[in-house]
Amino acid sequence: MSTSTDASGNSAFWNELCGTTLARSLGVTDSSPKSLRRFDDWYFKFYPYLERHIPFSALSGRRVLEVGLGYGSVSQRLAERGAIYQGLDIASGPVEMVNHRFRQRGLAGGARQGSILNCPFGDESFDYVVAIGCYHHTGDLERAIRETRRVLRPGGGATIMVYSAYSYRRWIRWPGPTLSYFLWDKLKIGGPRRASDSERAAYDADSSGAAAPETVFVSASHIRRMAADWSRVDIIRENIGDEFPLSMLPRDIKLSILGPWSGLDLYCRMAK
Numbered sequence: 597m598s599t600s601t602d603a604s605g606n607s608a609f610w611n612e613l614c615g616t617t618l619a620r621s622l623g624v625t626d627s628s629p630k631s632l633r634r635f636d637d638w639y640f641k642f643y644p645y646l647e648r649h650i651p652f653s654a655l656s657g658r659r660v661l662e663v664g665l666g667y668g669s670v671s672q673r674l675a676e677r678g679a680i681y682q683g684l685d686i687a688s689g690p691v692e693m694v695n696h697r698f699r700q701r702g703l704a705g706g707a708r709q710g711s712i713l714n715c716p717f718g719d720e721s722f723d724y725v726v727a728i729g730c731y732h733h734t735g736d737l738e739r740a741i742r743e744t745r746r747v748l749r750p751g752g753g754a755t756i757m758v759y760s761a762y763s764y765r766r767w768i769r770w771p772g773p774t775l776s777y778f779l780w781d782k783l784k785i786g787g788p789r790r791a792s793d794s795e796r797a798a799y800d801a802d803s804s805g806a807a808a809p810e811t812v813f814v815s816a817s818h819i820r821r822m823a824a825d826w827s828r829v830d831i832i833r834e835n836i837g838d839e840f841p842l843s844m845l846p847r848d849i850k851l852s853i854l855g856p857w858s859g860l861d862l863y864c865r866m867a868k
Contacts, residue, residue, distance in 0.1 A: 605809045606733065610687040612802050614666040614729070615639075620803075627696055632667075639669045645834050645851070646670070649863045650726055650755050652677040658723035661747065663712045663740075664730025665690035668697045674726065675703040682722070683707030684715070686734075715743040722747050725754040729861075732758045733800070735810045738822045745826060748868045756864045759799060760833060761788075761813040764858040770795050781815050788812075799860075819864055828867040833859035 613619075615635070622638055624631045640646060650670065656678030665671055665685045671694045675681045682705060683694045694707040710716045712727070713736055725748060731740040737758065744754050760766075761781070766774040773795070779785040797807035816831040823829045836842060836850040836859060 606735070607686045607688075609802060609806070609809050610685070610733070611689040613689050613693055614800070617801075617803050619667065627693065627700075629700060632672075632697065632700075635667055636669045636672070639667070640673075642847070643835070644848075645855075645863070646728070649757070649832070649834075649865065650674075650728075651724075652679075655679040655724055659721065660724045660726065661717065661722045662707075663725065663727040663744075664733075665694050665707055666729070668694040670726065670728060671707065672697050672701065672703070675705050676701070679705075679724075681705030682717075684710050684712065686711050712740045712743050715747055717747050719746055720749040720752075723749055723752050725752075725756075727754070728757045731756060732812045732814070733808055733810055737812055737814065741819075741822050744866075745823075745868055750868060752868045754864075754866045754868075756866065758819070758862050758864070759811065759813045760858075760860060760862045761815045761818070762858070763813075763833075763860045764854070765798070765837060765839070765860060766795075766813060767858075769798070777813065777815075781818055814862070816862060819862065823864075823866060826866050826868060828865075830865045832856065832863050832865075833861070834863055835860040 619635055622634055624635050652673055655674060658679055660674055660679040660681055662671055662674060662683045665683050671683050675698065685691050685707060688709050691707045691709050698706055713734055725744050731737050734740050748754065761774065761777050773789045776786055777788045780787050791811050791813065793807045796811045799811060800808040819831060820829050834855050836854050842850060
């Protein structure tokens with residue numbers, strides 16, 4: 597799925613670290629080791645399934661590219677588990693945060709600014725690619741997946757998380773666009789609509805409340821069509837929000853019961 601996203605606008609938006617508002621709510625006001633540990637502790641507790649979808653320990657000694665860096669929580673864990681790490685982000689803010697973390701911790705590797713749509717690495721440069729919550733913001737999801745495959749060695753793998761087109765949230769709050777996508781996805785009738793400001797803001801907004809410039813929502817079948825030349829694609833639904841009445845349920849119950857049925861995110865484990 598390709599759209600005409602302004603790359604400079606996308607870069608400017610993501611220059612504010614994804615998670616900034618959350619960090620402030622946690623009392624994280626600086627980038628000291630103590631503050632970053634507080635953020636990371638919350639992050640991995642809130643997303644406990646990341647340990648299942650990203651094979652952290654198995655990537656020790658492997659060349660790993662992470663695309664879309666946010667606050668650098670995953671970046672640091674990959675490096676601490678022994679990955680030969682390289683990060684890539686369209687914005688300078690996340691790149692600076694990851695490099696700051698690595699200097700602070702004495703970790704090998706680092707991050708650089710660039711786009712996965714024109715990935716600045718050669719063919720077969722990596723053993724594994726991790727992209728959590730990034731590719732649906734690029735403006736060309738199919739090209740991002742294609743570039744991911746190009747930079748992987750034969751037999752290499754990837755963990756890619758994208759937003760689900762058929763989550764409970766989309767059916768309840770945006771049934772029209774969701775139905776339009778369903779008709780296109782399953783019956784080839786019409787075409788998917790661009791996500792509205794309100795929908796994009798419900799998933800990603802900066803500290804001023806502005807929505808991410810570009811966000812697409814996709815189905816598992818659509819991902820498989822875009823990844824037809826990969827040898828394996830396994831997709832699992834995860835993540836549940838806190839909308840009422842879901843806010844009344846413990847998160848672990850929501851994740852285990854509702855997540856696999858109508859979760860917000862698709863976790864795609866892929867092999868070249």
